[in-house]
Amino acid sequence: MTASVHPSRTGPDAQEAGSTPGRHGKRQSTLEQLGGPAGLVYTMVPVTAFVVANAALGLTGAIVTALGAGLAITVLRLVRREPLQPALSGLFGVAVAAFVAWKTGSAKGYFLLGIWSNLALAAVFLLSVAVRRPLAGIVWGALNGTGTAWLRDKPSRRAYDIATLTLTAVFAARFVVQQWLYDEDRTGWLAFAKLAMGYPLLAVGLLVVLWAGRSSAKRLKKAEGPAAR
Template sequence: MKAKQTPLEQMGGTTGLVYMALPIVAFVLANASLGLMAAICTAVGVGVAISVLRLVRKEPIQPALSGLFGVAVAAFVAWKTGSAKGFFLTGIWSNVALCAVFLLSLIVRRPLAGIVWGALNGTGTSWLKDKPSRRYYDIATLALTLVFAARVAVQQWLYDEDHTGWLAVAKIAMGYPLLALAFLVVLWAARRSGKRLKEMGQRQPAASS
């Protein structure tokens, strides 16, 4: 029987963390020594190299392509703004959008953490009919909302203060590691809800017999 993956493994493991960090570190170092245009080319070049490496090693290509696309968009924004800190704008904007969407799902009583989990695992949305289960996923959705809000608060402040180097540190530190902590809350909610629904399913046949 295959062992269950840890949250870090679900998100690409230690290698995934390194792949995410390399283009950011390369951009900051190149910008400090060679200027903005060299930094943009370096970051995109590192992103392409990582994608090729993953292809050669026969690792899943989708994460590599997604990462390359993200680096390319960030580099384009930096080029358009003419500022190194612009490289981090798309990350801030995406976290604003995610925070708003997850918060809205809480307000309308459709916690997105549970809906996404059900879609990914094929368990559906039967938990919506069970108030305790919905409360578990409310907590998980709130945890994710706080992660996105924290990213926006910290990174926007660093952006406004022109701390490009610290922006890179914050983006890496508040990326997968922080998301992995929130994912633990999602796993907790899924297990609690799954246990409740299983017990309810066992009680219903007994009650009808």
């Protein structure tokens, strides 16, 4: 009688939980890949600093303050040995937003790139459903190493369609609301909308993606069972 071997968090169960290998073999959750709980707070600081400084110091002061806040956060994360990629990505995003504000000569320009990025993402995600390659499933498979086997399973593809359309709705809602506030020159409310519709809405979308990933993993694992025997 041979003993059965159960892999330790390296097989489909680990992938199903939405994690990828980190340093020293430790697995990172999707939230940790985005920078962890602290990352939710870090994203608020440059935006808030920009709006407050704009009211007190004007556009140039706001740009300098936002860049300073972004750089300070990056240094802090490096000192604390937190994930490097989210820190650099955040600093790059602040720098680009500040550049756009400087070029447009308007404080609301700080939010322009994010607004149109949401429209582009909504279009790409919607198109992926139309061509029967839902992007939520493609990205999930790439992050978790599960590939695209789910494409041959209609219920799995349907679940990823739902997840992709949910993310499409998130990006579209961001664009519609923030573009309207941009046109109305309501910079303060635009900053509030960016924060309120940022991680909270994305978290809702990721929960649907997680549901689709787990549902697909269970189906594929069940289908592989008879074949393995």
